[in-house]
Each structure stands twice: as C-alpha cells, then as structure tokens.
Amino acid sequence: MKKILIVDDSEIIRQQLGRALSEAGLSVVEASDGVDGLEKVAEHDDISLLVLDINMPRMNGLDMLEALKRNPKTASLPVLVLTTEAQNSMVARARQSGAKAWLIKPVKMDLFVNVVQRFAA
Amino acid sequence: MWSQNSDIELKISALGASACVDLFGAYGLDLELGKSSRMQSDERLLSGSIGFVGRRLRGSCLLAAGEKPLSLSCPEQNGALRDWVGELTNQFVGRLKTKLLSRGIEVFVTTPIVLAGVHIEPLPRSRMEPFVFQSSAGEIMAWIEVETEEAFVFGSEHPTGSGLEGDILVL
Numbered sequence: 001m002k003k004i005l006i007v008d009d010s011e012i013i014r015q016q017l018g019r020a021l022s023e024a025g026l027s028v029v030e031a032s033d034g035v036d037g038l039e040k041v042a043e044h045d046d047i048s049l050l051v052l053d054i055n056m057p058r059m060n061g062l063d064m065l066e067a068l069k070r071n072p073k074t075a076s077l078p079v080l081v082l083t084t085e086a087q088n089s090m091v092a093r094a095r096q097s098g099a100k101a102w103l104i105k106p107v108k109m110d111l112f113v114n115v116v117q118r119f120a121a
Numbered sequence: 122m123w124s125q126n127s128d129i130e131l132k133i134s135a136l137g138a139s140a141c142v143d144l145f146g147a148y149g150l151d152l153e154l155g156k157s158s159r160m161q162s163d164e165r166l167l168s169g170s171i172g173f174v175g176r177r178l179r180g181s182c183l184l185a186a187g188e189k190p191l192s193l194s195c196p197e198q199n200g201a202l203r204d205w206v207g208e209l210t211n212q213f214v215g216r217l218k219t220k221l222l223s224r225g226i227e228v229f230v231t232t233p234i235v236l237a238g239v240h241i242e243p244l245p246r247s248r249m250e251p252f253v254f255q256s257s258a259g260e261i262m263a264w265i266e267v268e269t270e271e272a273f274v275f276g277s278e279h280p281t282g283s284g285l286e287g288d289i290l291v292l
Contacts, residue, residue: 009232010205010207010208010211011200011201011204012195012196012197012200012201012204012205013208015197015200016196016197019197055230055232056232057232083215084211084212084214084215084218085215085218086218086219086222086283086285086288087218087222087283088281088282088283089227091283091284091290091292094292095292099292100291100292101289101290101291101292102284102289102290102292103288103289103290104215104284104285104286104288104289104290105212105286106147106286106287107287107289108287111289115289
C-alpha cells in the first residue's frame with residue numbers, strides 16, 4: 001500500500017485529505033508543519049508522495065521542499081503543493097525545487113485523489 | 122508616509138466581500154450582504170485574523186462567525202472549529218490575494234490568530250465598516266483595514282497567468 005505524507009497545519013484539512021486518500025486505498029501519515037514533516041520523512045523511509053501546504057508555523061512548505069531537495073536521500077520524493085497561494089513567484093520556486101504540481105485550495109477531492117495516484121512513486 | 126485612503130479601502134473591501142461570498146459558496150453556504158455592519162447575535166463567535174503586507178500596501182483581515190455557519194461549512198463532521206476558522210481565514214485572505222494579484226498588487230500574509238468571544242465588535246479607524254453577511258446558518262462578518270503609501274496604485278484587472286481556487290497546475 002502506498003504511503004502519503006500530508007503536511008498541513010490545519011487538522012481539519014489533514015483529516016479531509018486523509019479520509020479521501022484512505023478511501024482510495026492509500027496509507028496516510030500526517031505532519032503539522034515543515035519541521036514535523038522533515039521528522040516524519042526521516043521516520044518513514046517508504047513514503048511515496050508528499051502533499052505540502054505553504055503557509056505554516058515554524059517552517060513553511062517552500063523551505064521544507066528545498067530542504068528535501070538538498071538531501072540526496074529525499075531529493076527524488078514526489079511533492080504536490082496544496083495551498084491558498086497562487087503567486088507566480090512561489091509557483092516558480094516550487095517548480096525549481098522539483099514539485100510535481102501546484103493545487104489551489106479548495107480542490108475537489110476526486111481530482112485531488114487522481115493527482116496523488118498519478119504522481120505517487 | 123502611510124495613510125488610510127477611503128477610495129482604496131472601499132475597492133479592496135469590495136474585493137474582500139466578494140472573496141468571502143465565494144469562499145463560503147465553495148463550502149456550500151450561500152451568503153447575502155446584510156444591512157447592518159454589526160453582528161446582532163448574542164452567541165459565542167469564533168474569529169480569525171491575518172495581517173498582510175506588500176509594496177506600498179499593508180493591512181489586516183478578520184473573519185468572524187458563530188458555531189453553526191462554521192460547522193455547516195466544515196468539510197469534516199465534528200471538526201475542531203478553532204482550527205476551521207483559522208483555515209477559513211487563511212483561504213479568505215488567499216482569495217483576496219489572488220484578486221489583488223490580478224490588479225498587479227502582490228502581498229504576503231502572516232499566519233492566522235484565532236479568538237473567541239461574545240459581541241466581538243470591530244472598532245474601525247476609518248469610515249470603512251465591516252461587512253456582515255446573512256446565511257441560512259447565521260451571520261458571518263468580514264472586515265478589512267488597509268493603509269497605503271501615497272504612490273500606491275490600484276490597477277485595473279488583467280490576467281496574471283496564475284491559477285485560481287480549485288486549479289491544478291502541473292509543474
């Protein structure tokens with residue numbers, strides 16, 4: 001079963017996404033910010049894909065994404081950004097760091113699950 | 122020097138009001154603009170506030186509602202409303218940001234703070250009053266205060282090539 005890490009500071013968003021992914025037969029791990037997310041990546045070496053929010057306390061999503069890409073062990077991990085942000089400069093930064101897609105909240109759950117399944121390694 | 126320009130505040134507040142209606146509509150709650158700028162409810166309200174800053178523009182947004190409209194709009198049954206009002210405020214400001222971007226105005230936001238209380242009443246510095254919306258589940262208030270530098274320009278709307286809510290951009 002593929003394992004997806006959801007990194008979002010909103011518990012409700014994590015629950016909503018996690019439920020949709022679980023119903024689609026995927027395993028889910030949650031983290032509440034970028035620092036927690038990096039710890040979860042280190043704990044679970046079988047994560048297939050990350051779903052990453054941008055505006056979070058302690059460490060934001062773009063900083064976490066760049067930290068993942070600097071580490072050879074995690075550089076190839078597929079990342080989907082799911083955020084309220086739509087600024088071209090942020091999207092460009094995520095693209096440069098290897099993110100696979102940028103999803104703007106709120107996204108329909110069936111579309112979200114399709115995109116996750118498409119990119120999960 | 123920073124100041125409050127009522128014409129600019131009016132334009133940005135109108136964008137905010139539209140963002141609020143769109144936001145709750147996306148979560149299944151239709152809003153109509155009420156006649157009063159004060160909430161009439163005696164119930165406990167939850168409120169989220171986020172600051173934003175850009176070139177020659179800065180301000181704050183506040184969203185407040187009772188538990189019923191928050192519960193009805195929440196995608197998870199029995200979800201923590203403290204968490205949900207923070208996320209809704211985040212998405213509210215996200216939508217405002219997108220509308221500002223299409224007018225050539227880029228802003229960056231803070232993380233939300235959340236408070237609860239009865240009779241939460243904004244005390245505006247300017248003449249711009251909050252918007253109070255009516256819904257089938259009760260009242261919702263949105264309030265934006267901004268100040269600008271003299272050289273700030275509120276441009277006309279133009280396509281930016283950036284995405285909109287619900288979009289998926291494959292990188």
